[in-house]
Amino acid sequence: MEFKITDQPINEQEVIDLVRSPHCGGLSVFVGTVRNQTKGKKVISLEFEAYEAMAINKMREIAEQAQQRWKTDKIAIYHRVGKLSVEETAVVIAVSTPHRKESFQACEYLIDTLKQVVPIWKKEIYEDGEIWVAAHP
Amino acid sequence: MEFKITDQPINEQEVIDLVRSPHCGGLSVFVGTVRNQTKGKKVISLEFEAYEAMAINKMREIAEQAQQRWKTDKIAIYHRVGKLSVEETAVVIAVSTPHRKESFQACEYLIDTLKQVVPIWKKEIYEDGEIWVAAHP
Amino acid sequence: MKLNILLFGIARDIVGGASLALEVEEKTTVEALIAHLHKVYPDFDRLASLMIAVNSDYAKGEVVLKENDEIALIPPVSGG
């Protein structure tokens, strides 16, 4: 298992190659990219901040849950921090499993759960202001 | 939409970059790789053969179905032909959608349906013989 | 009329070539062609399925074949 928080652009190929395995036929990847709008409001850029030590711990924890539940072979999670422009990659999750169905399920579980528990924060920057996403009810 | 049948190694990054979009936050990728065994039997290599013109037609057809059903933004499908070794990539499907859930659903639909309708054939080569996969009941 | 049938995968192995030239009656249907092929190559009986594609799409049994159609024999697919 490989986990990384980085302020450099993420190379998706690198993350994919980390989970390639001779035992696996299925390899699912989720790439989270910066969208140019949220609820109709134009987004200029995003800024991500992480509590790095804990973020890596929680990534490992959710990866171990996925490993137990779906018997995944390898898992890699890379998350970017700092300022990102539209279309840039914020997160890459890659999972290999012997059969494909499990790779999809584990990959979707990992991104859904990462968004709930991994201590990373996203600020959306608009033309006329900025907001910490999900901070307020 | 981009579809390709190629006898050269597939670069996953290239396929991912084809579907990157400013309108999308979710980008799902499925990579089918050569597994070292099938039902406990050791696999040495795989050989893929395609009816290329029809394969591209059917890829476009299933991509249009996915586009209609999940409002996908961009879809790319690359399939390798020729002889492949263990761990090599046979197929890459990449899908971008505004929100992530649809990217997973569309990507899984595409690989499941590709396996049912796209005219590509796989021969598994063992130490002591070879077999066209799924040919016999 | 003369048909040229493209062969792939195990169908190529059974027939022993990448294509098959056949002389058939005018207005031969897909279903008649399949029946004919099963008779000449009994190994086709052992396949899980055998379909005909006409001009790059799966064709139903009642479709009538024409001389210039691109015809292909499609044994069970196994891509991905």
Add this chain to the structure above:
Amino acid sequence: MKLNILLFGIARDIVGGASLALEVEEKTTVEALIAHLHKVYPDFDRLASLMIAVNSDYAKGEVVLKENDEIALIPPVSGG
């Protein structure tokens, strides 16, 4: 005892710094610390949630804090 609390995201903006040094009573619990912070910084009341992490994991309210713990304030996360 003295606590040093790491601050992230909107919590950093509310407090106005990357960390907060606090003098608290011995055996202060997570829940008492949260209550104290809400009193000093009322803007925390407007957040969807506010949690405390102790030594890189979420801590329950009854956990007793120690001087050398790594303590962090966790406003609603939004990674991915």
